Amino acid sequence: MKLKKSPFAPLKFPKLPAVPGVMVSACTAGIKNNSQLDLMLMVFRPETIAAGVMTKSSITGAPVDWNRRVLGTHNSRALIVNSGNANVFTGSKGTETVTKTAEKVADVIGCNPNSVFVCSTGTIGEHLDSKKIVDNIDNLYQTLDTNNWLKAATAILTTDTYPKGSSRITTIDGNEIKIVGIAKGSGMIAPNMATMLAYIVTDAKIPQKMAQILVEEGVSKTFNCITVDSDTSTSDSLFLFSTGATDHPTIHDIDDPAIAGFRSALNEVLLDLAHQVIKDGEGAQKFIEVRVEEALNNGAARNIALTVCNSPLVKTAVAGEDPNWGRIVMAIGKSGEESIQNQISVYIGGTLIAHNGEVAKHYREGPVKKHMAGRNIKINIKVGVGNGSATVWGCDLTHA
Template identity: 45%
Template sequence: MDIQRSPLARPFPELPSIAGVTLRVARAQYKTWDRCDLTFAELAEGTSVAGVFTKSACASSEVELGREAVKQGRARALIVNAGNSNAFTGWRGREAVEAIQAQVSAALGCGVDEVFVSSTGVIGVPLPKDKARAGIEAALVTEPCGWADATNAIGTTDTFAKGAGASAMIGDTRVELAGIIKGSGMIAPDMATMLGYIFTDANVAPAFLQEALERANAATFSCITVDGDTSTSDTVMVFATAKAGNARIESWDSPGADAFAAALADVCRQLAQLVVRDGEGAAKFITIRVSGAASDDSARRVGLSIANSPLVKTAIAGEDANWGRVVMAVGKAGEPADRDKLSIAFGGVWAARNGLPVEGYDEAPVAAHLKGEDIDIAVDLGLGDGRATVWTCDLTHGYIAINADYRS
């Protein structure tokens, strides 16, 4: 099947090369296709690593091993396999990951736990070890490539390549961040795996890097949804090579810590929004701002309840300012809410205030707003200071076409 490029696509940005990061791609041919499907990022000695992983109880071996290895804080290599997720393959899947780690650690002279592996694609089929081995051998001797090639190689059903960059000043030193991500196109029997990698030349202690990533993740990747389904392989990692030569960031008290964390969160937010923009069948990009909640976490859950509601998503697809469905989604979220304090706006115009429709509110600007591509929904719960912003896309015939009409 031909999946059309998302109408919400963005061009791939100019990204700086990151000192200490060497990218290479190769053809492992995990599927019968003519494209690079193995990505190999070699990282300089002294690279710090941090990662966040899927909460799925059925996570892949790649996730299980990566979650453990990230604790020691150092990385020398990242390998991403596209076309086979290696998920739900038991001990044979684990063997395949361990074979890759052994091969790469021998080639680079590093520990096996400094080699990180991700895989995305068909599930239930163990990753073929011979194809992986040949692919890595080829990658070890091939010419380095740029961000666009690496991004295309990690993609599966993505309709456009997704990358984002940022920079920050740490004292007098400028550090660069570059991130790439794949995710949100799915074809049976593949899953919506989201894999994101951010590279920086900043000198950052692993513990701080992990804390900054978790904080950024909570406000970005944890605030997007396409269909509420969670992959067994979702992974976001950040690698810091220390090549920029800044004074090492050890804690939030270190000079430049806030600036670095802000730049990291900026890249995470850009990448997260790009995943939504490639959501299956997406025709509208929806921003949901929740305020007045009992806590920030409660606001996020209310926002995700709205963002995951098929009735809200289809209403937006139909360009219908159906605030009743937003009331419904707030009510079912299981979070503190008071019907008679609830206010709802579309495109900045309040349709309901304090539990009552706004009589004679001007529907014309709302209707015009809903015809656009970027939709803004604001919900005020009137209870406390908690707030969150969540991003999603609409639910269209395109989603059904991609996931039901075409067979694997």
């Protein structure tokens, strides 16, 4: 079934720069049973390190199990990703497929299999034929290039309606540093990661432990603050590969001012990709931002915001362009987090709707309805308890 392209889809895929120490290729392996690209390979220079985060679901796919085991144990030489089959709930055959895949990639590029990351996304519960992958690895290796970003971003898609990419150029100690990311995700998107894959590459020289801190820090305010349907997946993974190909002084202190620009640029790429995932949510017509302030702490604020963003009643009100702020108040209470009812304030599109426990004086529905007729919906909430704050992003719920 051909999916209707998201109204948020860009006119064209962004121009992404080549990253020193990274080469990419993609091909059609027949995993999707059509002529679409469905297999992607990245190869890195030997000095590359990897950092990453993966699903917190108690049910995981064989690729996630493999990647958890190898992360941080060796330098990273390659990443191979297939779409069309998640290799989840596939028993020992699933593990065998991952092992054969990693071993073949390692044999072709000349490295330890534990230096190879393997990811899969697609249908759960169907056995993934390792032959379709293994038989295409030589071809992938022979067609590696520094500028295959569009093909790579396309090869990892499932129910997405457009490929997602982002980049930033920054500096460390006066040296130009490139950061490039691609991602996929459309449904089963919830915090603590989701059926989402994201791969970030950079030529910065960053120690593995520091890169891990930067990834966890960045994801906590980006990919862990998005939701389409509140369903957490079995396969989600986000990895940062740092090749160290640009020669700059190695950063040893996470608070070193020299890395501030890199940290900011990395977070911008993560947030851009996270927003693109939401804007390609299955059936999404509206992009929702929920900002909560005056909560007990940041965690409480995030939980309130997620509860509002995940509420089917709030989502359908947004889809129907109905300024039914009572549904927002309901979701605040449903969150279970502390709030002071007579100090709660609710804004939609900057218009104060509810204040001090009742409808705001002089409230008029017209400006709010006009705001809700647009694509980008902003909801601001103050709960009158403390200094905690958080922002979460989501989408509406339609019949599509």
